[in-house]
Amino acid sequence: MADQVGFFTDTSVCIGCKACEVACKEWNGLAGDPPEFRDSFDNTGQLDAENWRHVKFIDLVPDAPTVVGNGQAWLLMSDICKHCEHASCMEVCPTNAIIKTEFDTVFIQPDVCNGCRNCISACPYAAIGFSKDTGVVHKCTFCYDRLQNDLTPACAKACPTQSIQFGKLDDLRTRADARVAALQAQGYSQAQLYGRDDKIYGGLHAFFLLMAKPEVYNLPNEQNAGLPRRNNRGGYLGALFAAAIGVIAGAVALRRGAQDSPNDRGAGEAEKK
């Protein structure tokens, strides 16, 4: 097996230029989605079968005449398939189309995929998309063809500010540790690494330096990073237990319903969280 490779995406130095998006499409022959004006500088919208890199624009800019930038007011993040160590998509794929390569990256073999789309539901990062043209699912390949030819993946090659760094996973982790320490020393207490260790899906091979909590970027945090399983005995038992509780709670609620308003939205919101 070759060395484990990774992407370290440092959002504190991302300038949202989208060179990664375009370089990815150019190399991988992706046409992209039809043009559509959306509600921000982001007109790509999401990762899908045609977009394997997607720069998120999260606007926290205050209405003020002076603002400290430093990557924490307008959060710019080049999102991508995380190439999870414990990959949810692999767990649910019924045809074993999704494999780990010799570089320990997660790769969908299009000729083995049957288009069932289980992986799309399972992926916590919505990184996989279904193509009507090919009838199968697609996502970032980590430029598997480039890796095999000892080339840097297209997105990292095009990134002008070294926000996207490619290399051996161990080296990247060392670099990331130094960078986050430097930022924290400068007073950016929210600066944190995401997926650098094994707490998120066993570790992400495409990991990030974030300038706010993962939730701000719509990423699952450590508590929410649960892995789906095809043989999920614990899960099924848990669900059975929850259902039993639900029946009892429902009966109680019915009895109370006579007294309380039936439109109990607050409780629903709390449950979601």
Added chain:
Amino acid sequence: MTNHWRDIKNADVILITGANPAEAQPVGFQWFMRAKLDPTKGPGKGGGAKIIHIDPRFSRTSAVSDLYVRIRPGTDIALYGGLMNYVLQHDLYPAEYVTNYTNASFIVKESYSFQGGLFSGYDVARREYNVKEWAYETGADGFAERDMTLKNPRCVLSLLKQHYSRYTPELVSTITGIPQDAFLNVAEIVGQMGKPDKVMTIVYAVGLTQHTTGTQMIRSGALLQLLLGNMGRPGGGMNAERGHANIQGNTDNAISWDLLPGYISVPMAGDETIDEYVKKHAPKKLDPRSWNYLGTNYKKFTVSLLKAWYGARATAANDFAFAYLPKPSANSSWLSIYDQALRGKMEGLMLSGMSAMSIGPDSNQILQALSNLKWLVVMDPFPTTSSEFWHAPGANAGSIQTEVFMLPATHWIEKDGSFVNSGRWMQWKDQVLQPQDQSMHDHWIIAELHARVKQLYVSHGGAYPGPILDLAMEYRNPVKPTLDEIAQEVNGKDLKTGERLATFAKLTDDGSTSSGDWIYAGSYPPKGNMAKRRNGVQDPKKNDPTGMGFFPEWAWSWPLNRRILYNRASADLDGKPWDPRRPGIVWNGSKWVGDVPDYPPTMSPHDPKAWLPFIMTGEGVGRIWAAALLVDGPFPEHYEPTESPVRNALHPAISTSPVVFFYDKAAGRLNRFGTPDEFPIVATTYRLTEHEHYVTQWVPHLVQLQPEAFVELPPGLAAERGIANGDYVNVRSKRGMMHCRALVSKRFGQVDLGGTKVWQIGIPIHWGYVGLAAELYGSKSDHWLANVLTPFVGDANARTPETKAFLVQVEKA
């Protein structure tokens, strides 16, 4: 740029005004981030360079800057004036540099004064200054008088202090909208940059240029840099970031109407002979120790240029065909061209490498100008808003008589040749694709056109045939010159031996040398095309021996492969670098080492006759005072944009520049300027990283990233007008209306101008009625250009249109 892209990594503070490099120059922006991530850089104890971005819009540059400060567009002179005042009041400037390396010590004539917003010498009727009233006191020897103690009340430093003492933090705030505490915060950081072990770079772009005071706005930044001793130093300088891959090369090679290649003047009506021309235009030596290199060699550069153009037909006997050069008697700048067409005085127009409709201000007026022509030739790889100008909104194609010829030209990827980047690096590139179909290179089209016109002159005769018949087209195929041949011609040669020159120092004024652009002499010496060199980061130790990022064997930088202009000023009077960690050039006891010296390589700094450090100026030093260089003042003064929401807080009676030329008024056309009662919102225009001007409207991947025209406006204004994010809105100025999407964001906001609160909005420029996006909805004529809103008025000096500050109204469509 006085410095270059890679050099930005050497800065402690990066002050960005009128520019948005993360979006407009994302690849060059890596050097900003390198400085920021380098713990040895930065003010105080370091910890990384500080990026300060001062702009009307919080952009992707602001997103990674240490500090973003909102400013009202068109007020940067007030900002820089305030910063200079802060530095002067707190005595933060380096005395050795300012005394010896600038004209701070020069004495100005008694005739100079500044009162009530006007410099002395103003002629109300002509709206012009007599710039001679701003001259230096000179002695019998013709040299300027100096006071090295800087105590004389009429020395430049005294006048500088006096002039900018009015720019108090309070006044700066009233004009710019920057809160006083924010201004003082910036001033405190910038004020540290006058120390020898600290250095600041100023980065700017057309956000400073495109104003009626644009030249002075840029100058105000340069003045601050001279005052802080940052000119000529690695990590310093006044750095223009150019908007296209080769716009620097264009500028160097006479894109501007009043300049010949290499920044020598176009002769004007009345310049009958070369000697008269040189006497009038060459800088005069103003100090015995000034080398005055440009002034001294002006004639050599001019004669060598004429030899490149007219070859054997340029002889001493015919004054080297000097008579062949056109000598305009009136302003012929960009706006003047279209003004002439509007007046019905132009028959035809040829456009190459740009679209007049897209880039000109007041699109309705440019549309009328093109409609007045008999014929229009467009050379371009793609259909443009000019080649299809009859699709413009409001155009009545049936009534336009202009005959349009579209000549398909090759794209740059279909030819070789050089790009000259912002940092003056001439980099050769290869042809990647073969030209498609019948497309031809622009230079072949021009050469063929010349050959055919010449043939007509031969067969039919005609008025003044000399300039056409005698033009030297000494290429292997005169109608298909190669870019390699042209590069050799631009470099120049010794006409006796036929050998190409290695330096402009060899140029002569007796007709024995040729050079198509003296500043490029040495780019193609006998050993080959230097622009092809690629000794770079593959071996940094060998290829960047000083570690300063000069990489002297990567491509070639004008002049003479020098990476930092004025670099003699990077060392003190003894030849030691101001900061030993960041040397530019160093005197090692027998010669200057480091960068290619901007100085005689073996001239000892201890020689009592050693030249002053700025060898190109008549003064021999950097010019804080512009004695007679600019038409609108020796110091930059803040004047309001032509369309402004407020009167000038410094001098309300003289609110806008008193010497700006008003085309419409002069031509008797109706007024096209709005007033704040009808158009209360300040607007500016800008570019987005996803597009490159207009040409990328043909690139599907980029159209996907930014598919539709929009205006970016603050939530408060949107709420006032009932506009929601994504709504269609109408943006109106006195000149026209643009229908587009609204992007509501806090990245724009309100400025508080001493109690008067004004909304600001921004309009990206990239769309129009030609291109893929124009096909997305409606008809082509539903897609107007952002420039339909901008005013037909330009800088007092350069006449660059004022497209960065104007007034509009916005409403929901």
